[in-house]
Amino acid sequence: MVTRRALLAAMAAGWARPVLGAGAPRIAAIDWAMAETAMALGHPPQALAELVAFRRVAPLPPPGSTADLGLRGAPNLEALSLSAPGLILSSSYYAFAEPQLARIAPVFSRALYVPGEPPLPKVTELLAELAAALGIPEAAAPVLASAEAEFAALAGRVQDRRPCLLLEIGDARHVRIFGHDSLYGGALEKLGLENPWAEGTRFAFYAPVPIERLAAFPEARLILIGEVPPQAQRALDRGALWNGLLPVRRGNVRRLPGINAFGGLPSALRFARELVAALETT
Incomplete structure (x- = not known):
């Protein structure tokens, strides 16, 4: 306040x-x-x-x-x-x-964020629209060119093309899953990776999703975005449900820091950087 x-x-x-x-x-x-x-x-x-x-x-x-x-x-x-x-x-x-x-x-x-519509094209177009409104239309093109070049370079670093399920942990039994109409989902596509969540979302993500539903994605990597609440983390560490998931047993879980899920092109790029770096770790 x-x-x-x-x-x-x-x-x-x-x-x-x-x-x-x-x-x-x-x-x-x-x-x-x-x-x-x-x-x-x-x-x-x-x-x-x-x-x-x-x-x-x-x-x-x-x-x-x-x-x-x-x-x-x-x-x-x-x-x-x-x-x-x-x-x-x-x-x-x-x-x-x-x-x-x-x-x-x-x-x-x-x-910018409309249910069922991918936001990445909208926040990309925003660059030129806002630059014009600020009276600096020439500023947009180099920013966009740099972003596209970085997306391409990051995509070139991806070696393992397995699907990536994008989620946040809400509590020990529920997650939020980000769909194709999320900023994360758009960045994932720019990297040439598949989001296996084919169901609709209510606003970029679907929640709450019971953890047991993750068993339907045995070949996917689980990408955890943001901090997990300490109490939920302790419960996951000792929980049979979480530890019984095939991606967890195989070590196919990667963690990313908190990233603005309703941000602009800079947040989409940050997600792509963090994801590629995480996928490169063994």
Whole structure:
């Protein structure tokens, strides 16, 4: 929570303001995928919602001078106003707040995560759209070219083409499984790897899925994304159900750090890097 006292202290100290290119507005970001994209274009937001949590999963570190706007679903409008944005970056997730945001500055918003639709093409197209909105259309092409080259290089490093089941552990008996309409699923396809989860999802992932259903994927590698709750990890370590799974018995389990599941192209690239590095370990 951003308090009024903290806001006034920040104003007294003076927030550092990066020097932007000619015509590029100061920006504030409510949506994290938008924030990542702006950072990739070389114009990080001066203010960002849920800044502390963002830093934990961000593929690119925000500047130390970035102001915190509070919750994404209920941004602190005073903090937002004090950050003096010329443009506010949002998404369809926060359409309910757009009338309030628009009273402070113009809002740039896109529907990036839509159930049943792959998000990676959308966040890729966002590069050019946001670059144009920022008045720096020339910035998008080199970022996109670099991303495509890195995806190709990472795909070339993959030796074992077995399917990868992408999941998060919720508790000792349930997981969330990420489908083809997830950012992770799109990055997996860029690497030339198969996601064996063919069922639909409710919003990028399907949950809760009982752990026993993982037995239907004996040849897949289990890719665990993010931290496993300590209590769940202890239960898994001694649980017959988990340890009886063929991929677990064969050592075909890989762990990745927490990655923004609803991020932009930078998060898709980070997932690809982390996955390839994990697959290269024995």
